[in-house]
Amino acid sequence: MKKALIVYWSKTGNTEKVALAIKEGLENAGVQVQMKKPEEAENIDFFDYNLVCVGAPSYSWHLPEPMTNFLKKKFVVYRQQGKVKPSAPKVPGKNALIFVTYSGPHTGIDEATPVGKDMRQFFEHIGFTVIDEWYILSEFHGSVENSTKGRMGDIRGKPTAEELLRIKKDAEDVAAQLV
Numbered sequence: 001m002k003k004a005l006i007v008y009w010s011k012t013g014n015t016e017k018v019a020l021a022i023k024e025g026l027e028n029a030g031v032q033v034q035m036k037k038p039e040e041a042e043n044i045d046f047f048d049y050n051l052v053c054v055g056a057p058s059y060s061w062h063l064p065e066p067m068t069n070f071l072k073k074k075f076v077v078y079r080q081q082g083k084v085k086p087s088a089p090k091v092p093g094k095n096a097l098i099f100v101t102y103s104g105p106h107t108g109i110d111e112a113t114p115v116g117k118d119m120r121q122f123f124e125h126i127g128f129t130v131i132d133e134w135y136i137l138s139e140f141h142g143s144v145e146n147s148t149k150g151r152m153g154d155i156r157g158k159p160t161a162e163e164l165l166r167i168k169k170d171a172e173d174v175a176a177q178l179v
């Protein structure tokens, strides 16, 4: 049975909704899934899984501090273990999926891509194959202005149930790509 780990950080629930949709999709496809917050995953070895999904919101177009610190600590450990190698050779069977929720009030998706690329680099440095980066437009809870007057228009209620269903289906497709 294929094994997946989902590590996510979420303050107002959007990223958690996406994480749950991914979990459901992977489980539908027969993958065994563990879901953790960064503080619960410090002693978990990513190399024990076929797929590691990591998700976070965009905060001032950066990765929020708890996720940055988590990945930095992990990177130190993997470097000490000799798993960060020149040319970053791929480790067969080790895959990652990146997901970022964002509201894009000022410049749209460009506020989210640095977050996804940052997490992607972590996984590429340790030889994982990054299957995809998903950017999910989400309501800016606590700010009606940023949820209605921003670059992305009226984003209240996002991600919708329909969008979450799509994510679930996409996660099933990711499961089918695992070797």
Ligand SMILES: Cc1cc2nc3c(=O)[nH]c(=O)nc-3n(C[C@H](O)[C@H](O)[C@H](O)COP(=O)(O)O)c2cc1C
Binding pocket: 009, 010, 011, 012, 013, 014, 015, 016, 056, 057, 058, 059, 060, 061, 062, 101, 102, 103, 104, 105, 108, 111, 112, 138, 139, 140, 141
């Ligand atoms: C402190 C703070 C800073 C944010 N900065 C940005 C930003 O720079 N760009 C953006 O697109 N969204 C920004 N957002 C919106 C969040 O990324 C978005 O609402 C996200 O889905 C929240 O995820 P969560 O519900 O899982 O915590 C910010 C939200 C907060 C609370």
